[in-house]
Amino acid sequence: xxxNGYIHFNQAEGRDCLTLGGDWTVAHYIDLKKQLxxxxxxxxxxxxxxxxxxxLDTAGVQLLYRALGEHKLRQLPLTEQQHNLxxxxxxxxSNQEPPLPPKSNGFVKMLxxxxxxxxxxxxxxxxxxGFMGATLQSAAQVIGRPSRWRVxxxxxxxxxxxxxxxxxxxxxxxxxxxxxxxxxxxxxxxFGASIYTINLVGxxxxxEFAVLLTAIMLAGxxxxxFTAQLGSMKANEEIDALRAQGxxxxxxxxxxxxxxxxxxxxxxTLVAMASGIGGGMVISALTLDISPALFLHIFERDTGINHxxxxxxxxxxxxxxxxxxGCNEGFKVSGSAQSVxxxxxxxxxxxxxxxxxxxxxxxxxxxxxxx
Amino acid sequence: MSDIAIAVRNLRNQFGQHVVHEGxxxxxxxxxxxxxxxxxxxxxxxxxxxILGLTQPTAGSIQIYGEDVLRLSAAERQRVDRNTGVLFQKxxxxxSLNVRENIALPLREHLGMNANDAGDxxxxxxxxxxxxxxxxxxxxxxxxxxxxxxxxxARALALDPDxxxxxEPTAGxxxxxxxxxxxxxxxxxxxxxxxxxxxxxxxxxIYQVSDRVAVLSQKKVLVVDTLDxxxxxxxxxxxxxxxxxxxxxxxxxxxxxxxxx
Numbered sequence: 182x183x184x185n186g187y188i189h190f191n192q193a194e195g196r197d198c199l200t201l202g203g204d205w206t207v208a209h210y211i212d213l214k215k216q217l218x219x220x221x222x223x224x225x226x227x228x229x230x231x232x233x234x235x236x237l238d239t240a241g242v243q244l245l246y247r248a249l250g251e252h253k254l255r256q257l258p259l260t261e262q263q264h265n266l267x268x269x270x271x272x273x274x275s276n277q278e279p280p281l282p283p284k285s286n287g288f289v290k291m292l293x294x295x296x297x298x299x300x301x302x303x304x305x306x307x308x309x310x311g312f313m314g315a316t317l318q319s320a321a322q323v324i325g326r327p328s329r330w331r332v333x334x335x336x337x338x339x340x341x342x343x344x345x346x347x348x349x350x351x352x353x354x355x356x357x358x359x360x361x362x363x364x365x366x367x368x369x370x371x372f373g374a375s376i377y378t379i380n381l382v383g384x385x386x387x388x389e390f391a392v393l394l395t396a397i398m399l400a401g402x403x404x405x406x407f408t409a410q411l412g413s414m415k416a417n418e419e420i421d422a423l424r425a426q427g428x429x430x431x432x433x434x435x436x437x438x439x440x441x442x443x444x445x446x447x448x449x450t451l452v453a454m455a456s457g458i459g460g461g462m463v464i465s466a467l468t469l470d471i472s473p474a475l476f477l478h479i480f481e482r483d484t485g486i487n488h489x490x491x492x493x494x495x496x497x498x499x500x501x502x503x504x505x506x507g508c509n510e511g512f513k514v515s516g517s518a519q520s521v522x523x524x525x526x527x528x529x530x531x532x533x534x535x536x537x538x539x540x541x542x543x544x545x546x547x548x549x550x551x552x
Numbered sequence: 553m554s555d556i557a558i559a560v561r562n563l564r565n566q567f568g569q570h571v572v573h574e575g576x577x578x579x580x581x582x583x584x585x586x587x588x589x590x591x592x593x594x595x596x597x598x599x600x601x602x603i604l605g606l607t608q609p610t611a612g613s614i615q616i617y618g619e620d621v622l623r624l625s626a627a628e629r630q631r632v633d634r635n636t637g638v639l640f641q642k643x644x645x646x647x648s649l650n651v652r653e654n655i656a657l658p659l660r661e662h663l664g665m666n667a668n669d670a671g672d673x674x675x676x677x678x679x680x681x682x683x684x685x686x687x688x689x690x691x692x693x694x695x696x697x698x699x700x701x702x703x704x705x706a707r708a709l710a711l712d713p714d715x716x717x718x719x720e721p722t723a724g725x726x727x728x729x730x731x732x733x734x735x736x737x738x739x740x741x742x743x744x745x746x747x748x749x750x751x752x753x754x755x756x757x758i759y760q761v762s763d764r765v766a767v768l769s770q771k772k773v774l775v776v777d778t779l780d781x782x783x784x785x786x787x788x789x790x791x792x793x794x795x796x797x798x799x800x801x802x803x804x805x806x807x808x809x810x811x812x813x
Contacts, residue, residue: 210673239680
């Protein structure tokens with residue numbers, strides 16, 4: 182059914198003649214373009230023979246227009262419909278503006294990108310602070326008026342961010358607790374101090390691991406969900422619809438999420454502490470012959486309550502930062518699906534980065550005050 | 553018969569308990585503009601999606617140029633799909649590609665063209681739909697509604713298909729933009745000899761571009777004929793559609809002698 186398009190140049194009876202045949206369609210574009218390039222310059226006096234031409238479409242006309250020029254093209258003995266086609270294409274081609282000037286070189290472009298990145302970095306942090314302020318402001322407006330508390334939304338978010346994350350957080354910290362106990366058992370037994378495995382697990386989980394692991398887990402799980410939810414709503418103009426109805430999207434959408442995180446992250450941290458220490462206890466019982474009763478006794482004797490507070494104080498701070506970053510990135514989504522993806526990635530990366538950075542600052546602070 | 557482009561026979565579409573089409577027959581002739589009208593939920597889009605292979609019908613047969621497309625292998629189906637261009641209602645432009653790349657994508661994927669050749673043809677297609685070279689480098693998010701439709705039309709035409717499917721191409725356009733789009737469609741259809749399957753609610757479009765009109769109602773094609781005959785068809789819905797306040801306004805306008813560009 183299909184026939185390859187072709188073009189030949191031959192001289193018959195002292196006259197230059199071009200023979201065109203086959204399908205001059207987009208399917209044969211590459212081949213035809215090559216043939217035309219091989220043909221080189223066509224003399225003006227050439228006559229065209231198109232008797233064996235089968236099909237012609239816009240891509241074919243475009244090629245012929247470039248090769249033969251407008252005048253010659255219009256003279257071809259074609260059907261009326263094909264002449265219509267040629268007229269349309271020639272009109273379009275002549276209305277076409279010259280191509281854009283070449284883009285600037287790679288080095289300038291790189292500098293430009295560094296500049297854009299740096300100014301964006303600054304602007305992002307400023308926006309984040311602004312968003313934080315706006316959220317706190319709307320919280321202050323709502324707090325005195327229980328009629329405007331979004332209890333249903335809050336509970337729904339609490340289930341999603343807290344309860345549903347419970348199994349994975351518990352499992353994860355249990356395993357890490359076991360790993361830390363293994364490490365302690367291996368390294369400390371060289372010094373005959375394997376009993377201190379209990380202190381190692383206790384200190385590390387109360388102070389750092391429980392809250393850090395939970396925060397990272399929720400940053401990956403919840404911050405991304407917040408961004409994707411709010412981002413899709415933004416893309417669908419739902420947030421604009423709320424604003425247009427005089428409703429405050431911060432109050433309706435952001436506050437319940439932030440509050441739910443403020444409750445669920447500390448609660449999960451508590452679970453993570455218990456679960457991690459439980460992991461350490463199981464390993465101690467299995468490999469070091471430290472019975473759970475002895476484990477708990479030594480743990481209680483050696484570990485001050487201040488270590489628990491060091492861990493717990495950090496939890497709401499991390500929760501607030503993760504929730505704010507997740508929501509803020511969601512609000513920054515613009516229209517396209519790609520934008521939702523970009524901002525979701527960005528919210529996870531940012532919140533994990535901020536959690537670890539804040540944790541380091543906290544560690545410095547608690548070291549200075551000798552806790 | 554060679555002058556039938558699409559033949560739908562005894563089509564049945566059912567979603568759960570809900571029957572959308574039952575015993576639906578429809579022919580689309582080569583080189584005509586067939587407009588499909590019908591109330592909301594009458595299955596216009598489902599019919600289009602069935603023909604395009606995006607929805608698998610429950611029963612029935614669909615032939616495109618004599619080939620039973622429901623029984624083709626995936627590779628053969630792809631060959632048929634290359635011969636059809638689709639303009640989706642919201643444009644469905646790929647949001648991660650700019651306008652030129654959107655049009656060039658099928659050329660590069662199907663025909664293995666390099667970026668330059670594909671870009672070249674894409675520029676011509678853009679010029680055909682009346683957009684300038686500056687538009688080629690913009691991203692779909694920053695286009696207006698009318699421009700999105702034009703770019704989508706250019707993309708539908710990228711492979712120079714024989715059959716063009718348009719799903720409410722003028723929905724959401726202002727009357728001037730919609731009128732321009734209709735003229736553009738008409739010009740291109742005549743120049744390129746396209747067969748057009750047009751789903752629309754726009755009475756102006758129906759009067760301006762369609763050769764025949766098919767009315768979808770009661771799960772089948774109620775009537776398919778030229779506009780005059782369909783408008784005269786005795787059915788409550790058809791009468792309300794073409795002779796309601798909006799329909800009357802358009803038909804009066806079309807009949808006024810001084811009208812006509």
